[in-house]
Amino acid sequence: MKGLVFGLFLLFLGPGECSFQEKCDIKGAKNTYLWSVKHPKASCKGFLFGTIHVPYTQVWDQVSDRVREAFSYSDTVMLEIDLHDEDTVRQLIRCKNLRRKQTVASYLHPSLYQRIKDLMSRFRHGLLTLVQSQGMHRSHLYKKVKETYENLVGNWDRKRPEWLLFTLYQLCENHIDRPTAPTLDVFLANKAYDEEKRIEPIETTQEQCNPIKSLTKEEILFAINYTTAYLEHLQITERLFVINTERSISALVKGYRCGNLDENYFHLYELRTVGFDTGAEERALAHKIDRQLRDDIIAKRNERMANRINTFYMSNPHLTIFSAFGSGHFFGNDSVLHHLQRLGYIVENIREHDVIIPPLKLSNTSKFNSLWLRDHPALQSVSVEVIEGSSSSNLLYYMIVISLIRIC
Numbered sequence: 001m002k003g004l005v006f007g008l009f010l011l012f013l014g015p016g017e018c019s020f021q022e023k024c025d026i027k028g029a030k031n032t033y034l035w036s037v038k039h040p041k042a043s044c045k046g047f048l049f050g051t052i053h054v055p056y057t058q059v060w061d062q063v064s065d066r067v068r069e070a071f072s073y074s075d076t077v078m079l080e081i082d083l084h085d086e087d088t089v090r091q092l093i094r095c096k097n098l099r100r101k102q103t104v105a106s107y108l109h110p111s112l113y114q115r116i117k118d119l120m121s122r123f124r125h126g127l128l129t130l131v132q133s134q135g136m137h138r139s140h141l142y143k144k145v146k147e148t149y150e151n152l153v154g155n156w157d158r159k160r161p162e163w164l165l166f167t168l169y170q171l172c173e174n175h176i177d178r179p180t181a182p183t184l185d186v187f188l189a190n191k192a193y194d195e196e197k198r199i200e201p202i203e204t205t206q207e208q209c210n211p212i213k214s215l216t217k218e219e220i221l222f223a224i225n226y227t228t229a230y231l232e233h234l235q236i237t238e239r240l241f242v243i244n245t246e247r248s249i250s251a252l253v254k255g256y257r258c259g260n261l262d263e264n265y266f267h268l269y270e271l272r273t274v275g276f277d278t279g280a281e282e283r284a285l286a287h288k289i290d291r292q293l294r295d296d297i298i299a300k301r302n303e304r305m306a307n308r309i310n311t312f313y314m315s316n317p318h319l320t321i322f323s324a325f326g327s328g329h330f331f332g333n334d335s336v337l338h339h340l341q342r343l344g345y346i347v348e349n350i351r352e353h354d355v356i357i358p359p360l361k362l363s364n365t366s367k368f369n370s371l372w373l374r375d376h377p378a379l380q381s382v383s384v385e386v387i388e389g390s391s392s393s394n395l396l397y398y399m400i401v402i403s404l405i406r407i408c
Helices: 003-007 065-073 086-095 110-133 138-153 161-172 184-194 205-207 218-236 249-257 280-316 335-342 391-396
Strands: 033-036 045-051 077-078 196-203 320-326 346-349 355-357 386-387
Touching: 003 346, 033 065, 045 065, 045 184, 065 138, 065 184, 065 196, 065 320, 065 355, 110 138, 110 161, 110 218, 138 161, 161 218, 161 320, 184 196, 196 218, 218 280, 280 335
Parallel strands: 045 320, 077 196, 077 320
Antiparallel strands: 033 045, 033 346, 355 386
């Protein structure tokens, strides 16, 4: 269960920061994670951009200029959820917690509650040991431990069952290097707000609040117990803070910056719990829950998001729309792209050397910040259109972009 579930959960939660030496091994054209989308029987048009939920400072310098142009030429930005809206943020925080004065003890067996409580205590002590080993100055030591603990599992005993499960999942992340800058998604939302673009959420707060509706309460409690047992196993074997370098945040960010992430990277891994023994019945139920989670968090969301985008496009044919959400939704046979194509849309990947022609309404009035477009001149035309450039022009535009998140 762990291999799949942690990857799925990262569709919702961003990982920590990482540092790496970039050395790209590129075979073929680099992916910009940008697509043009239009309907042949309607005038609606726009762009789709695959993001990654990491601090924008890790990736923004390598985002393609085509993405910057597409964003600037759009008057509406669609995001998974509008995190710039304070009421939305309050609702999201509120819905993850139990009602007033209730705790997880109200639905957990006393023995499981005590195991999780002990687990959290040992986890906090493990954080302290880890930051000490990094030679951190003592005056910053306890502050760092407290901040990291609160960011990861703070208020865990007030969480609803599904969010307690997600809290436990987070313990597999890179614990110390937490984000210190807004994620790419939040950065785009702030940019849209600053430029007075219309912001539209693709999903509702209720959908974000309970993303695993197909699981029963009993199945969620099983998953909580199963995950707790696995984390106890990691602590006993001293592997809780060990990072899988091949599936690490660093490897993901590098792949995204180099533009070589593809469907293979996002394949969901089977259970990889070496030395963690469970009975056949438990393993079968764990894999059943894995499949349900995939269906809830990926397949059903992809179809729902495509339908929402279609509805908004058809209702607003006069707008040029820039939609940005996790790159994992752009890969596979049930991707958002495939659902839009089934709805009749023409979806085309925009390459680095392609030219995006801005709409007429922008051609004579828009002036873009040089830091935003890297001094690339705005082109004059009457509609949003992508013109394929020659392969040699690729040398003139050396840039890249980013994607989803899989670790552990």
